[in-house]
Amino acid sequence: MKTIRHAILASFSILCLVGCSKPDSTGNAPNGARKITVGVAFETLQTEYWVAGFEAIKTELSKLDIAMVEAVADSDASRQLQQVKGFITRGVDGIILVPKDAKTCIPMIRAANEAQIPIVLFNRPADKTDAISTAIVADNAKLTQETVAYMVDQARKIGSKHKAVVVLGDLGDINAIGRRDGFEAAIKGNENIIEVVSRVPSEWNQEKAQAGVANALQANPDIDFIFTSSDFLFPSITSALKAVGRYKKIGEKGHVILGGFDGDATAYQMLVDGYLDATGVQDVYFEAKSAVQALIDMREGKKLPQLIIDPGFVIHQGNLKESSPRMWGANIKKKG
Amino acid sequence: MKRLYQRLLEFAPLFMFMVVLAFFGAQSSRFLEPRNLVNILVQASSTGIVAVGMTFVLLTAGVDLSVGAIMFVAAAVAGKMALAGLSLPFSLLAMLVVGWLVSAFNALFIARLRVPAFIVTLATLFIGRGLGLWITETRAMNLPDSFLQFGSARFLSVPVPAWLFGMAVVLAHLVLTHTSFGRQIFAVGHDAEMARKAGIRTEMVMAKVYLISGTCAAVAALVTLGQLGAVSPKFGEQKEFAAIAAAVLGGTSLFGGRGNVLPGTLLGAVLIQTIENGLVMTNANPYLYPMITSVVIFVAVFFESLRNRVSRPFSA
Missing domain, CATH: 3.40.50.2300 (Response regulator)
Incomplete structure (x- = not known):
């Protein structure tokens, strides 16, 4: 009975650990050259809009043959900070971030700035800060x-x-x-x-x-x-x-x-x-395209405005x- | 004198409810209309039913954080079935089965394997929400009108959600006050080890309260579906906190062994909804909502701690 109990507990622990990790993907180009990798961190995927945004970014990146690693913070800002730091540690070439709010993203932007990794905020801008990022937002x-x-x-x-x-x-x-x-x-x-x-x-x-x-x-x-x-x-x-x-x-x-x-x-x-x-x-398609383009421009050293406005339409x-x-x-x- | 003080404190939630009614009644002429009072009861039904189940769990000094996730998975399964053309009764049965399955999982780990309830139900909260998102593919599901018709149906002029809430409250009250199982729940909540030595099968009691909580969550999902007619990815989110707040507002102790459903949890659930209703009826500033609700919860918990102090003068 004790053995069964231990076995069930061990399985449960493994289940919990697996449930906490996020799938990711990265790779090299077929010719062996290092493929550009972008980290995409969403605060949540709990509305259709965020899912549509996520899919649009994925499509834009794949059009340019850019690999993507992904993370979802389930509305937890401190978890998102760890996820962004994880991206930095694994050496991504750029980060697209949907932050939980305007303030908690500032340490994430600073961490990316220190690692000299360009960072773009998708649909939610940061508060006033000297940390450098570009945000694509609807007005x-x-x-x-x-x-x-x-x-x-x-x-x-x-x-x-x-x-x-x-x-x-x-x-x-x-x-x-x-x-x-x-x-x-x-x-x-x-x-x-x-x-x-x-x-x-x-x-x-x-x-x-x-x-x-x-x-x-x-x-x-x-x-x-x-x-x-x-x-x-x-x-x-x-x-x-x-x-x-x-x-x-x-x-x-x-x-x-x-x-x-x-x-x-x-x-x-x-x-x-x-x-x-x-x-x-x-205009989620405009926003996704602009976010990816902004990352490419930042990698090339171009100076971008703090906000790129999605005009949207009625x-x-x-x-x-x-x-x-x-x-x-x-x-x-x-x-x- | 002390007994009078104690008695006053016991009725504190009821006094607060009366004060809230009188205040909003004075602000808006429509607030005390019977139609609006029924409206409040219907809107409190979903949280109230979950809170009834939560009261059983809290009485054993446990906690069930998975109730909102159970609601989401149950609603997602029912929604898929309804959209696939299955009839309403099949969907409703499926909701109950989901509630039983998830709560049986909780019961196994908490009662049999002695894993802390907080850890187990936190895990099932995340697993359940993930499963719900997977089933719905993070898309809103707009369900057939039969669900809304169910939610707005009336029996003896009283809406069905209010009946379900009332039945849950009365049934729970009878179980807690008139059965040996009810007495065992209180005994386990007071001191589980003593209860075990007294011959109570504590594992069985613990398992049953989580099954009751899961069943209540599934019924609450049905009530919510009947009111919304749709399942969104946020369905049932943070319902666990609303349910715990309602039970605690009604005088149930977070440490087990003390509390009641009638009038306690019933009043707790209805009080929160009454405040929110009154604030909308009086077109209050939206920034005031969380502040006023929090103040009322704070005052209720403060009275509760005073009551604890009076009833246990020699405790530390």
């Missing part, structure tokens, strides 16, 4: 402002004053703050059309978003304008709207003007089905057909 505030401005135009066409809800992201996430600021900027000056009756903090949690929107609808049953800081919260919003019989197509009586940010597969389907008015799309019912090939969520949906 969250501007893109949100454009999206909400489109929604306000739709409200104006309808004519009556609209009651609005904004579903906020994690208030510690700089991207979420940018989107909140973009929303407020779009509403400013349009108070005669839009009255914001509820600001729901979701912490990027679908359950909290669903409960928050349901509560807002309870307090103000005539809400008819909802913006979410990320498309992945749409199932929560539609569920809350369905519960009170308010999930209606554009043009139907009682339609709630809906807008979002990201451009995921759910948003694409809602656009096609005629429920969603507009969403701001982060997709809505009016430009759905021509813009959907650039929408990453549409491509995911079409691939099935």
Whole structure:
């Protein structure tokens, strides 16, 4: 019995150790020359957007015959620091990093700077620092402002004053703050059309978003304008709207003007089905291509700006057909 | 005088709940409407059911960190089955089976092989979340409307999630207060070694509480699916902390041997949801949410420590 117990415990320990390590791949070119290797460290792969970004970077690197080693920190900044140090120890030629937040990435950038390894931040910039990096980021505030401005135009066409809800992201996430600021900027000056009756903090949690929107609808049953800081919260919003019989197509009586940010597969389907008015799309393909190009430029000693902006675009019912090939969520949906 | 003080402290969670109700009721005329109160109960159901299972575990001085991961895997499996065209009852059964399998794994290592619960359930948390991501391929799954219909269905005018929560609370209360198994749980939580010497099969008690916790997590996943109609990669994330907070708010000790489901855990789960509901209803500044929730939890735990001190005057 004791032997069996020890055997099970040993297997369990091995299972845990295997579960903690990450697969990686590297190699040499067929002619024996050393192949360039890039370390790609993501904070998480827990949303479709990050997976799409990861795949896009992988594709860009493979187009240039660059080997990739990968690490995912599961939202743990100190683990990510160790992963970046691991990349440095194994001598990678460049690092692409999706940090957890703007501050915890600074020691990682410094470590890469000391090892003279170029480092590019993907989609999340660092706070002000003298450490050297380049970040490829969507202009969250501007893109949100454009999206909400489109929604306000739709409200104006309808004519009556609209009651609005904004579903906020994690208030510690700089991207979420940018989107909140973009929303407020779009509403400013349009108070005669839009009255914001509820600001729901979701912490990027679908359950909290669903409960928050349901509560807002309870307090103000005539809400008819909802913006979410990320498309992945749409199932929560539609569920809350369905519960009170308010999930209606554009043009139907009682339609709630809906807008979002990201451009995921759910948003694409809602656009096609005629429920969603507009969403701001982060151009993940532009961001991946720019990140890889920035690494190459930095290796060649070129000086790059601290920020490379992904302008993104607003997709809505009016430009759905021509813009959907650039929408990453549409491509995911079409691939099935 | 001391007895009155002790009595007041015992009812502290209930007093806090009443104060919260009165405060938000004064701020918003719609807050105390029956429809909103039912709304709060429905929204608290998922966390509440997990917290009921967690109370059993905490009473034995254990902890189950895997409940959120169990919810995710169960929902992912049910989602895949539903999207493959299998009927709702099959998907629901699969969710329960997932809950039993993961919790049986926990029970084996904790009760039989004596590995600390924290380590085992932390491992199953990571394994479960990884497995869920693998099953869903990190994609959101939008499920057929039958799930939402299940979540919004009513029986005797009360929504099904509230019924499930109520049934879990009543059943757990009866088990804890009217069965020998319930008494054994408290005995194991007070002093496992003494309980073993008294003839209690502590291994069996420990195994059962983790199975109960896993079952509750699977049922909670069903309730959440009924409300969201979708599975995202963050499904059930950090539910373990919400469940522990609800149980502790209701007076369950983290060190085992003391606590109750009715009214304790029920109040704990509903109190947290009531605060969040009230903050949205009054259009409060979003930055206030974590601060206000934390203050209420702190005050509740403070009262709890006072109660401990009064009931154990000679302890260190």
